[in-house]
Amino acid sequence: MPEMPYWKKLWILFFTFARIATLVVGGGYAILPVVEETFSKKYNWLSSEELLDMMGLVQTVPGIIACNSAIYVGRRVAGFGGILAAAFGVCLPSVLIILTIAMFFPDLNPENPWLLGAFRGVRSCVTALVTMAAFRMAKKVLKSWFEYTIAAAALILVLLCKVEPVYVILGAMPCGVLYAWYKSMRTAPAPDGGKDGAE
Amino acid sequence: MNLSTLFLVFVKFGCISFGGGFVLVPILIAEMVEKRQVISMDVFGNLVSIAQVTPGPIGINAATYIGYLQGGVAGAVLASLGLVFPSLVLGPLAFYSIARWKDSLPVSGMLKGIRPASLALVFFAMFLFMGMSVFTARIPLEALFDLVKTGTASIPADFRLSFGGLTIFLAVLLLMWKTKLSSTILILLSAAAGALLCR
Numbered sequence: 330m331p332e333m334p335y336w337k338k339l340w341i342l343f344f345t346f347a348r349i350a351t352l353v354v355g356g357g358y359a360i361l362p363v364v365e366e367t368f369s370k371k372y373n374w375l376s377s378e379e380l381l382d383m384m385g386l387v388q389t390v391p392g393i394i395a396c397n398s399a400i401y402v403g404r405r406v407a408g409f410g411g412i413l414a415a416a417f418g419v420c421l422p423s424v425l426i427i428l429t430i431a432m433f434f435p436d437l438n439p440e441n442p443w444l445l446g447a448f449r450g451v452r453s454c455v456t457a458l459v460t461m462a463a464f465r466m467a468k469k470v471l472k473s474w475f476e477y478t479i480a481a482a483a484l485i486l487v488l489l490c491k492v493e494p495v496y497v498i499l500g501a502m503p504c505g506v507l508y509a510w511y512k513s514m515r516t517a518p519a520p521d522g523g524k525d526g527a528e
Numbered sequence: 529m530n531l532s533t534l535f536l537v538f539v540k541f542g543c544i545s546f547g548g549g550f551v552l553v554p555i556l557i558a559e560m561v562e563k564r565q566v567i568s569m570d571v572f573g574n575l576v577s578i579a580q581v582t583p584g585p586i587g588i589n590a591a592t593y594i595g596y597l598q599g600g601v602a603g604a605v606l607a608s609l610g611l612v613f614p615s616l617v618l619g620p621l622a623f624y625s626i627a628r629w630k631d632s633l634p635v636s637g638m639l640k641g642i643r644p645a646s647l648a649l650v651f652f653a654m655f656l657f658m659g660m661s662v663f664t665a666r667i668p669l670e671a672l673f674d675l676v677k678t679g680t681a682s683i684p685a686d687f688r689l690s691f692g693g694l695t696i697f698l699a700v701l702l703l704m705w706k707t708k709l710s711s712t713i714l715i716l717l718s719a720a721a722g723a724l725l726c727r
Contacts, residue, residue, distance in 0.1 A: 350583060350584045350585070351583050351584070352583060382627070386623055386626060386627060388546070389546065389622075389626055389630075389639055389642075390546075390615070390618070390619055390622035390623060390626060391542065391543050391544060391545060391546050391614060391615065391618065391622070392542055392545065392611075392612065392614060392615030392618075392619065393542075393545070393552075393585045393587045393588065393611065393612065393615065394585070395584075395585045396585065396588075396612050396615050397615055397619055400615055400616065400619040400620065400623075401619070401623055404620050404623070412616065412619075412620065413616075416612055416615070416616060419584075419585070419588075420584075420588055420608055420612060422583060422584055423582070423583065423584025423585060423588040423589050423592060423608075424588065424592045424604060424605065424608050426582050426583065426584065426589075427578075427579075427582065427584075427588075427589045427592040427593050427596075427604070428592060428596060428601065428604055430578060430582070430593075431592070431593050431596040431597070431604070432596075435596075435597065436571065437571045437574040437575055437578070437593075438568075438570065438571055438574070442727045443723045443727065444723070445726070445727070446692070446722045446723045446724070446725065446726035446727045447719040447720070447722045447723040448573075448574050448577060448719075448722065449661060449690065449692065449693055449722045449726040450692070450693075450696050450718040450719050450720070450721050450722015450723065450725070450726055451577040451580070451581070451715055451718050451719050451722060452573045452574070452576075452577050452657065452660050452661040452693070453661035453662065453692075453693045453694075453696035453697040453700065453718060453722065454580075454696060454697075454700045454714055454715050454717075454718030454719075455573075455576060455577055455580055455657060455661070455715075456654065456657040456658055456661040456662060456697050457696075457697050457698075457700035457701045457704065457714075458580070458700070458704075458711055458714075459550055459553075459650065459653050459654045459657050460654050460697075460701065461701070461704050462550050462650060463550075463647070463650040463651050463653075463654050466646075466647050466650055467647055467651075470643045470644055470647045471644070471647070475640070475644075476640075476643070476644040476647075477644075479641060479644035479645055479648075480644035480645070480647050480648045480651075481648075482648075483644065483645040483647075483648030483649070484648040484651055484652060487554065487558075487648065487649065487652045488652055488655060488669060489669055489672070489673075491562075493558050493559075493563075494544075494554050494555045494558050494649050494652070495540070495544050495555065495558075497645050497648070497649070498544050498546070498642060498645050498646065498649075499544070500645075501641035501642055501644065501645035502637075502638045502641045502642060503641070504641045505637040505638050505639065505640035505641020505642065506633070506634055506637035506638055506641065507637070508637065508640060508641070509633050509634075509636055509637030509640055510633060510637065513633060
């Protein structure tokens, strides 16, 4: 296959991510199938293994998952220009749609009782979505006493002590490092393969 | 909030949100609703509801909307830009270094600490959302302290159970558990049910 011109790659990156941001409601994992279809199957720019790696990585670096995915794919395909094209593609549709809504509906506080009821209904639905997401995430994250302790302490801090979430996240980092260090100290002195190591 | 504060606050959010939209929600509430009071809890709830039914990442949608309220179109663009700015700058670097050093003690330890703390934030978001869907006001957790200290607790007069909200919440949980309906369909159904039940 002849090498595609650079600007065309940028256009495909921009257009595909704009399409993902416009059509895929809900974000997160929902974008994976479209990314796979376009970039692995159609253009062969990324292997499936790379896509799986990407799904793990985009959750461990800070920022929005969809945007991080765009940055990852953009960099692999077309370097720095690719990053800008893909990230711009992810953001543009949302910004335009929400700007339009905000201009016509600036206080989001309707008087109409039917509309108020509909909003309460949607908020209840979002509560259920958040609840499901929380328990699904708990099943993946809570593996040992360490995760339970950090999660419980963090929840008490934000919920009852009104500590800002920023500090909870920042405070959890050194705890994790200390725990990893403590575990490595306990398992390291066993030179014969560490059969009795924790885990 | 002036435009530069707006931009910097969203840069901060972009730096500390790990793992997707629902982690960003409690961070936004802490800063925008509780600390700076630029948006009320009800309006914020409606905003997240709209962000759920419109395409695009929740974070970008919320940034655009809050930015527009604070500084018009320029505010909307600056807030969204601020949110993705850390990913654009740090993303490629973080992808590289996390992939390279993910088995090293400091990096794996940090991630080990961040994950349960982010999980706690999602549970925190769940509590906050219950206060604007299943209940009619924020859940008065301070009452727990009074209960322990004095044996009696005063519950605010505007805090009541919303039967319509609770019904929709439980129905959506059941539907998510038993069927594979997409979240868009669930939200549209809930809006219709809310208009009928929650007036």
